[in-house]
Amino acid sequence: MASSEKQLKKQAEKGIWKSYFRLMFKAKLPWGWIIFVSALYMFSSTITLAFPNFASKVATGVLKPYIIWGTVGLIVADVIMSGVVRYFNKLLVAKIDVSYRSLIWERLIKSPLRFFDQMKPTTMITRITTDATKISTVLGSYLPSLAATIYGTIGVVAVIFTYDWRLALSVIVYIPLYLIFNLFYGKWNYRAFKETYNRLSTLTQFLSELLMSVPLIKTFVTEKKEDERGHKNLQYYYKANMRRYIIMWVENPINGILSITSDILVILYGGYLVKAEIITISEWLGFFMYIGMLWGMLGSFLMMYVEIKKSQGATDRIAALMDGDLEVSERNFSISKLEDNIVFKDVAFSYGEKPVLGHVDVTIPVGKVTAIVGPSGSGKSTIFSLLQQFYQPNSGEILVGKTPISEYHLTDWRDLFAGVAQDSPMISGTIRENIVYGVNRDVTDAELAEAAEKANALDFIKGFRDGFDTYVGEAGSNLSGGQRQRIAIARAILRNSDILLLDEATASLDSQAEKFIQEAMDTLMQGRTTIMISHDLSNVQDADQIIVLNGGTVDGIGTHDELLKTNELYRLLVQLHTSSSAG
Structure with missing residues (x-):
């Protein structure tokens, strides 16, 4: 020994x-x-x-x-x-x-x-x-x-x-x-x-x-x-x-x-x-x-x-x-616009030994709004991570039409996405630097103001002495949650990507801030393939398609009215949301 x-x-x-x-x-x-x-x-x-x-x-x-x-x-x-x-x-x-x-x-x-x-x-x-x-x-x-x-x-x-x-x-x-x-x-x-x-x-x-x-x-x-x-x-x-x-x-x-x-x-x-x-x-x-x-x-x-x-x-x-392994950016095909549906074909994924998704088969239609709902830990955020190729599936594949997304140049593929999350990340710098972050071209002051106005952010930005040159603090600490959200929306508007990811974008906001954010997101979603995650089911009722996840598998797919009739878990989620809202 x-x-x-x-x-x-x-x-x-x-x-x-x-x-x-x-x-x-x-x-x-x-x-x-x-x-x-x-x-x-x-x-x-x-x-x-x-x-x-x-x-x-x-x-x-x-x-x-x-x-x-x-x-x-x-x-x-x-x-x-x-x-x-x-x-x-x-x-x-x-x-x-x-x-x-x-x-x-x-x-x-x-x-x-x-x-x-x-x-x-x-x-x-x-x-x-x-x-x-x-x-x-x-x-x-x-x-x-x-x-x-x-x-x-x-x-x-x-x-x-x-x-x-x-x-x-x-x-x-x-x-x-x-x-x-x-x-x-x-x-x-x-x-x-x-x-x-x-x-x-x-x-x-x-x-x-x-x-x-x-x-x-x-x-x-x-x-x-x-x-x-x-x-x-x-x-x-x-x-x-x-x-x-x-x-x-x-x-x-x-x-x-x-x-x-x-x-x-x-x-x-x-x-x-x-x-x-x-x-x-x-x-x-x-x-x-x-x-x-x-x-x-x-x-x-x-x-x-x-x-x-x-x-x-x-x-x-x-x-x-x-x-260690590095991400491979140069692949077989380029892509500049999403022109076909995104298809999850028998996709399974796990974080280490912990399985998260098991044999998921769903289609995300191009140009439509798809909502993903389900209990905590059901794999909703993992869907977003796999879509952006932060991780690769353990088995199965994700396709655009008939082409696996892993075949597209990684930078081209990620350029198709813009996102607004519950706690939108910000860099230490000015409001201007945060809005244009990830926008790979020169942005004029007029474009900047227009994006901020569409995001319902222009009024509060003008309220600062330095306007767009106001320092946001470390990770945006000088701004409120609603202000950070609207800056993230302005960034997404300027980025003008084909696919929009919304992850609990109105969570933890007061009613007034939520109203501003919802109006800005309605503008942002127009003409884009939108995929949203929300525990607030009032935000997903108008979606073209709702995917219900439970324990890493698909429990149901349909519109709000269809799922109310056919899916027990969705009915339960709606009842819980209605009860909490009434309380």
Whole structure:
């Protein structure tokens, strides 16, 4: 059992490295810049490698002009190169960062809706911000630095052997011990970091959900309960974080012991070689300085290894996004106008393991008004989602005439739709920007005013000091529900699409607002194929066709009068609506 778990861990580790390298080539990385910055790092390392040889001579009294000026020149060159390397390194990180953020955003915006059902908004934000930053830091800083550190390490080892091979060999034997410890330490540190990061994500999600629910918490007086839950989540994160800090602390004493042991050996054995006149004091001092550089470079390897391990979690998450399915826009046929009926032919659909629609056969006539009614959870909104191809049926097909809608170019097909929903979504911006949103042409002020007037929105828009340039607030928070609905109707009028989807468009409105909305929708529905969902059955009585859904299947189809005579569920729904209206 233990061996199988180890095997699974090794396979997972290989998978992480595989996704890591694959992701490096997914984005359009500035490889020319990476090579250029790597070359700068190497040139800086060359300057650093030359310094101990000059400095050791100055320290032992060798004050020849070329030694003094060489030492000063190397110090100045090192300072200048450090500044140059840092500057171009920051530029490189910024270039890689924007490349990965753009790639992630492009993947997110082209992913199917099913992907967003499985991933929370806070998680998606983390992908674009935190995860992208970690990867860009590794590729922009540590990748060029790694090349220079390898170059510098080889250079130091080569130089110390020119001083005395016995002294060099006595130090080199410590390197495997140092690397073995740091290899295991890096994995240990990575596991601790991953656990802490996961707990931080849990804490962030908890806090974001609660902060959005403060009115609910205060309404039901659950502050004490949520305070306890908050402390529990904070402690959960605190324990993991403390464990990580302890693991981080372990590194310094152990590496310090290894470094001090090496220094003692160099001092004692080097002193013996000087006394025996095998090497000079200048060579001994130079050797000691190079060994200090060697341990610094080995420390850099450790830091880079740990940071790369940390970034693997981010890489794995982004790679999962990169490997996900995307919506296919380019298909076999174009379509610019709906000229035939829409037919659901034996359509079944489920969200994961939960079946929602089962073998639905209906026809939506072109140019007519079709209403869909039924109890909550019967699959009404799913019909809308399948029509717009947010999801694909598990079985069966949706046709226009005899052509499956999945054969039409996706952008062409979705351009046929305009919609007004119960809580019409709005973007942060002005009223003007919201009305023209999704309208793929320039809109004149006259057209804008005409659409607003037809939507019964012009009067309240003019009532604002900035008119159409009034800021609507985040998700339209500065507007009332009725005002948001009328702006959505104005948008649908401007979009002038063939198919109109109305999803509880007058729900949760007062009678005056509902009157304005209903008048605007009557104007909007003229000459279009309209499909509406409504629990208010007074809104559907004049529909050309009413589809009654129950438990994901079609319970009846007909006009209002026909269904009152033939469909028991529809009669029950009408009675319930009449009773609630009378109450």
